[in-house]
Amino acid sequence: MKSPIFIDGNCRFCRFCAKVLRRMCGDKIQIEFQGSSLYQTYVLKYPDPLWEVDSIKIVQKDKVWVKSQAIERVLYLAPWYYQILRIFFLLPSRVLDKGYDFIAKNRLIWGKSVDACEL
Template identity: 35%
Template sequence: MKTVIFFDGVCNLCNGIVQWLIERDHHDSLRFAPLQSDLGQRVLDDTGTPDLDSIIVIRDKQRYVKSDAVLIIAEELDRPYQRLSLLKWLPKQVLDVGYDFIANNRKRIFGERESCMMPTPDLKRKFLDVK
């Protein structure tokens, strides 16, 4: 079963992180979908998430948002990045404050695109609901 990462497809930071994750997904365990896609919109509706300021991860039929999602992604990576999942021992409120700060400022700092990225043909298999 693959771990699916729903991300803001027009956010430069989010797209950069997706590219970074693809390069480090040595076990081919990650799949991606922009929140702006039809599938992403259904996930937003199902989770009751009102906007695009949170990454959403689905693994083993469980949904994770904000810092919980980041920690799940870290578990999927090899060392040394996998060690980031050890942050789960910190209080969720503390982790989410850091997450929210980045989420609320990401477009101002890193900018945004006019449309979602289109994966290259060799990467298309890693993206869901991309036409």
């Protein structure tokens, strides 16, 4: 079964990240943007306060993962040659989440987006 991954924005940077995830994991994942009907179904099916967090989300084994933990879960689905990236997850999740928040906060600058992110 494909693991659903929910991306929170629809700006150029968010679409680029979704494209990278598709290349990394292929048909093992299903990428949806928040606001889709599948997203609403999962929110109702798996009640969790983490749905309120503005972040990438992945649902695996009836649990919702966000921010750096979600990215770590995605890397488990990637082929062996991407597994070297998991070395970053030796850092404390608090530090990784701060890095995630920094990137999320500045994504419009890096994406040089003509179309603004909906967040």
